[in-house]
Amino acid sequence: MSVFIDLVALLGRLLEPVLDESATxxxxxxxxxxxxxxxxxxxxxxxxxxxxxxxxxPVLLQLPVFFLMYRAFSSAEIGGAANELLGHRLFAAPLGDRWGEALGEGGLFGERGLVFLGLFAVVAVVAAWSAARGRKAAALMAAAGGAGGGIAKPGGAKAGGAKAAGAKPGGAKAAGIVAGGAKAAGAKAGGPKAAGAKRSGAGGGGAVAGLTAEQQELMRKVGGVLPLLSFGTLITAALVPLAAGLYLVTTTAWSVAERAWLQYRKDRAERAEGAVSGAERSAM
Known part of the structure; x- marks a missing residue:
């Protein structure tokens, strides 16, 4: 723990000329x-x-760091020596303070209480951002499960006329497909099964091979509840020392921003790949 404290103290000393008491x-x-x-x-x-x-x-590896942060700002002594970090502040609030102690030193809108309210506001904004992204991701996954997961249409093989993987009606055999009795990858004309998806009743409405309607609905419900768990960070921030709350809100904000950036890069790469494929098809 002493190495951790020394590192934070060193960084604080480097920032002190600019940030004064809030350097730590x-x-x-x-x-x-x-x-x-x-x-x-x-x-x-x-x-x-x-x-x-x-x-x-990434979560497991951060737990020891969070624990060290918690201990470093909860202990009056470290290794038999006075803990120098406890004397540092964020504006008016000592970094070892908890919200309950801040309320006892001036109330909700006292100098210390306002620091915690500012921290809680940042946590709430990050949690709301995370929740919004979580709901959007869940909705997209559910939609993909319904649309892309395999709503079978009566054509990779057409009933009675069986066109599947290049099969021509009337008799030609292509890729193992016999027109009029059309079998292609297990698909039968007039009662087609494509990639394991069964043709549904009238009009071939399509059964979902990837996700059933019940699974999609469950996914939407879970997607609406799980993002709300990010607001649990507010409770944690109110119970731990202010320094640990700072670590918590910083790592949470990083996680959300990092995932948004990675998703942006993935979407951009897919768009670029799609544009190249489109250009190649046009050239052909």
Missing amino acids: AAAIVLFTVLVRLALHPLSRAAFRGATPVAGIL
Whole structure:
């Protein structure tokens, strides 16, 4: 723990000429950014879905750091010596203060209370941003499950005329498809099964091969509830020392911004790939 305290103290001394009493608070934010930069390759791998473990590791690796931050600003002594970090502040609030202590030193709108209210406001904005992105992602996944997951249409094979993978009605055999009895990848004309999706009743309305209607509805409901869990950060920030709350809000904001940036890069790459494919098809 002493190494951690020494590092934060060093960063604070470097920032002190500019930020004065709030230098250590800024050092905590800077330290958090350095931790997240070190974990960025894992976060990128998790976003790509490289391995299931990759999504858990960034969270697990931050737990010891958060614990050290909590202990460093909760202990009056470290290694038998006075804890120098407890004397530092963010504006009027000591970094070792909790919200309950701030309320006892001037109430909700006292000098210390206002610092915590500012922290809570930032946490709420980040949580709302995270919740909005979570709902949007859940809606897109549900829509993709319904539309792209395989609503079977009666054509990769047409009933009675069976055109599938180049099969011509009337007799030609192509890619193993026999017109008039059309079988292509297991699809039968007049009762087509394409990639395991069964043709539904009248008009071939289409059954969802990827997600059923019930699964899509469940996905929407879960997608509406899970993002709200990000507001639980507010409760945590109210219970831990102010320094730990700073770490929490910084790493949470980083996570949301990082995921938004990775999604933006992925969408841009897909658009560029689609434009190239379109240009190649036009050239042909």
